[in-house]
Amino acid sequence: xxxxxxxxxxxxxxxxxxxxxxxxxxxxxxxxxxxxxxxxxxxxxxxxxxxxxxxxxxxxxxxxxxxxxxxxxxxx
Numbered sequence: 001x002x003x004x005x006x007x008x009x010x011x012x013x014x015x016x017x018x019x020x021x022x023x024x025x026x027x028x029x030x031x032x033x034x035x036x037x038x039x040x041x042x043x044x045x046x047x048x049x050x051x052x053x054x055x056x057x058x059x060x061x062x063x064x065x066x067x068x069x070x071x072x073x074x075x076x
Contacts (some may be wrong), residue, residue: 008033015071019065020071027060027071034073048075 008016008030019025035053042048058074063071 001039004033005036008037010056013069014017016072017069021065023065024035025071027063027065031056031073074075 004025007025011019016025016030020030033035035056038051051064060071060073065071
């Protein structure tokens with residue numbers, strides 16, 4: 001994938017889940033991309049105060065690719 005960060009920023013969750021389901025991108029790749037975006041933007045925003053990156057990585061490794069929105073990272 002040429003630039004996964006740009007794709008991640010420009011694509012909605014439904015399309016990202018379809019890409020995971022099709023095997024075009026892995027849930028782990030999306031998780032790492034989301035972490036990169038958080039790390040780049042959060043110093044100015046201070047929006048993410050509890051970084052559970054390891055939990056996200058573990059969940060990405062176990063994702064059921066058939067589930068709705070499977071593999072799409074999100075914040076709570």
